[in-house]
Amino acid sequence: xxxxxxxxxxxxxxxxxxxxxxxxxxxxxxxxxxxxxxxxxxxxxxxxxxxxxxxxxxxxxxxxxxxxxxxxxxxxxxxxxxxx
Amino acid sequence: xxxxxxxxxxxxxxxxxxxxxxxxxxxxxxxxxxxxxxxxxxxxxxxxxxxxxxxxxxxxxxxxxxxxxxxxxxxxxxxxxxxxxxxxxxxxxxxxxxxxxxxxxxxxxxxxxxxxxxxxxxxxxxxxxxxxxxxxxxxxxxxxxxxxxxxxxxxxxxxxxxxxxxxxxxxxxxxxxxxxxxxxxxxxxxxxxxxxxxxxxxxxxxxxxxxxxxxxxxxxxxxxxxxxxxxxxxxxxxxxxxxxxxxxxxxxxxxxxxxxxxxxxxxxxxxxxxxxxxxxxxxxxxxxxxxxxxxxxxxxxxxxxxxxxxxxxxxxxxxxxxxxxxxxxxxxxxxxxxxxxxxxxxxxxxxxxxxxxxxxxxxxxxxxxxxxxxxxxxxxxxxxxxxxxxxxxxxxxxxxxxxxxxxxxxxxxxxxxxxxxxxxxxxxxxxxxxxxxxxxxxxxxxxxxxxxxxxxxxxxxxxxxxxxxxxxxxxx
Numbered sequence: 104x105x106x107x108x109x110x111x112x113x114x115x116x117x118x119x120x121x122x123x124x125x126x127x128x129x130x131x132x133x134x135x136x137x138x139x140x141x142x143x144x145x146x147x148x149x150x151x152x153x154x155x156x157x158x159x160x161x162x163x164x165x166x167x168x169x170x171x172x173x174x175x176x177x178x179x180x181x182x183x184x185x186x187x
Numbered sequence: 188x189x190x191x192x193x194x195x196x197x198x199x200x201x202x203x204x205x206x207x208x209x210x211x212x213x214x215x216x217x218x219x220x221x222x223x224x225x226x227x228x229x230x231x232x233x234x235x236x237x238x239x240x241x242x243x244x245x246x247x248x249x250x251x252x253x254x255x256x257x258x259x260x261x262x263x264x265x266x267x268x269x270x271x272x273x274x275x276x277x278x279x280x281x282x283x284x285x286x287x288x289x290x291x292x293x294x295x296x297x298x299x300x301x302x303x304x305x306x307x308x309x310x311x312x313x314x315x316x317x318x319x320x321x322x323x324x325x326x327x328x329x330x331x332x333x334x335x336x337x338x339x340x341x342x343x344x345x346x347x348x349x350x351x352x353x354x355x356x357x358x359x360x361x362x363x364x365x366x367x368x369x370x371x372x373x374x375x376x377x378x379x380x381x382x383x384x385x386x387x388x389x390x391x392x393x394x395x396x397x398x399x400x401x402x403x404x405x406x407x408x409x410x411x412x413x414x415x416x417x418x419x420x421x422x423x424x425x426x427x428x429x430x431x432x433x434x435x436x437x438x439x440x441x442x443x444x445x446x447x448x449x450x451x452x453x454x455x456x457x458x459x460x461x462x463x464x465x466x467x468x469x470x471x472x473x474x475x476x477x478x479x480x481x482x483x484x485x486x487x488x489x490x491x492x493x494x495x496x497x498x499x500x501x502x503x504x505x506x507x508x509x510x511x512x513x514x515x516x517x518x519x520x521x522x523x524x525x526x527x528x529x530x531x532x533x534x535x536x537x538x539x540x541x542x543x544x545x546x547x548x549x550x551x552x553x554x555x556x557x558x559x560x561x562x563x564x565x566x567x568x569x570x571x572x573x574x575x576x577x578x579x580x581x582x583x584x585x586x587x588x589x590x591x592x593x594x595x596x597x598x599x600x601x602x603x604x605x606x607x608x609x610x611x612x613x614x615x616x617x618x619x620x621x622x623x624x625x626x627x628x629x630x631x632x633x634x635x636x637x638x639x640x641x642x643x644x645x646x647x648x649x650x651x652x653x654x655x656x657x658x659x660x661x662x663x
Contacts, residue, residue, distance in 0.1 A: 106657060122587075152576070153243060153318075160461065161255065165433070
C-alpha cells in the first residue's frame, strides 16, 4: 500500500499514511500542509501512535489547527486546518 | 466497553500473567532466578514507559530536523537528568554497576552510522522494541535486522581482514588474549583489541580530578558538569532555533507585544512541559534506570557474584558462557548486545562456530536465551509495551509493505554496525553513558545528531519523489 493523496472536495484534501511508520506520516503531513492553501483542510489518516504526538506538536508550532481528532483501535484521523 | 476493546484488555492480562508466571515458577525452582526476574520486570516497566510516552530516541533529532518538533529532545534530556540524579546516589554509595567505555572519535563515527540507521528504520533500538509490542511488523523487522547484522559482524573475518590497518592487527595480537579467541583474525576483534581498547575510559569526575565513587565526583563532576550543564545548553539551543519563533508569534497574538527575557524563560519552561506524556515517561524511565543498577548490584552482593555467568554455572547451565566464565550482564538497561546474543545462539546451534571472537567468546557469551537475563529484559520490554498499547486500545498488527521492509532492513543493518562500533546503541552508548558521566556518551550522541541530519536529508528527498509520483494527477 502506497501513501495516498486525494482531493475530497474544494479546499479539502486527504492523506492516507496507513501502514507507514515514523517519520513518514509526519513528513508527508508537513509537505502536504506546505502545498495546500491557507484555510484548506487536510484529513490525515495514519495508524502509528508516535506520529500522533509529532503531528500534534508540529501543528501547534506552526499555528495550524487540528479541528477534529479521531483515535480508535490504533487508527487515527486528524482534520487539520491550514491557518498559517 | 465494546468486544474488541474487552478482548484487548484480556490479552493485556494474559501477557502480564505470563511474565508473572515465569517469575514465580523460576523462583520456586531456584532462588537464583530472582536475578533474571529483576531484569525482566525492569524491562517490563521500560516497555510501558516507552509506549506511553511514545519515547523514541530516533525521533529526537529526526523530528527536530524534519518537522521542527522538539518533544523527544526534551523527553530524552528529562529522562537523562532523572537517571543521572538517581545514579549519582547509587554511584556515590558504591552500588553502581556501570563502567565507562573507551571513547574517542570512533564513538562519534559509530553514532553517525547508528543515527542514519535509526532514521531509515523509523525508530531507534529501544523504540523498535516497544513498537514491536504495538504490533508493528516493520519494527520487528528492524529488530531482526539489527540482531542478525551484529551477530554476523562480530565474527566476520576472511576478506574483511584486508580492511584492517596493520597497526590494529599488531596491537590486537600484542594483547595476548587466549589462543582460542584468535584476536588477530576478524574485523571486529582487531578493531576492539587493536584500536578501541587503546583509548582511555573517562568520566567527567575523573577529568576534573575527582573520584567517581564520591559524592563530589558523582554529583559535581558527573551530574552537574556531565549532564545538567550540557543538557541545558542543548535545550537552550533547541529553544532558540526551533521554538522561539512560535513563542514570539503567540506572545504578540496574546499580549500585543514581543516577549522579554523573563517571558522567554516562561517559553522555555513551556517547551519542557509541552508533552505531558513524554515528561511523565521520561521521569519514570530515568528513575527506574537508576534503581535497576541499585537492585542488580544488591543481588550480586547477596549471591556473592560479579556476573550472571557465575549464576548460570551454579544452576548447571553454563553452555555459551565466555572463556572467562562471563555472560553479558550489564546491570542496567541495554538493548543491542542481547539481540546479537540470541541470534548468535541460533547460529551456533545451526553449526556456525562463533565463540572464537572477542564479542561472544571472550566477553558476552551466547547463553540459552531462555536463561539470559538481558534477553528477558528485552522480551519483557516488548511485553510491557504490548500491555500498554492493549490497555489504551492502540495495539494493531501491521504488516510491512515492501517499501517499508527495505527501509527496516537497511536501517537495522546500519544500526547493527553502528552499535558494535560504538559498543552500544542509543541506550547503551548514549543514554546510560551520558547519565553516568562517561564522556563517550556525548561523543556518540553528537554522531547520532549528525546521522539524523543526514538521514532526514535523504528522507526529504525520497518523500518528495514519492509525493510527486503519487500526486501526479492531483489538482491543488
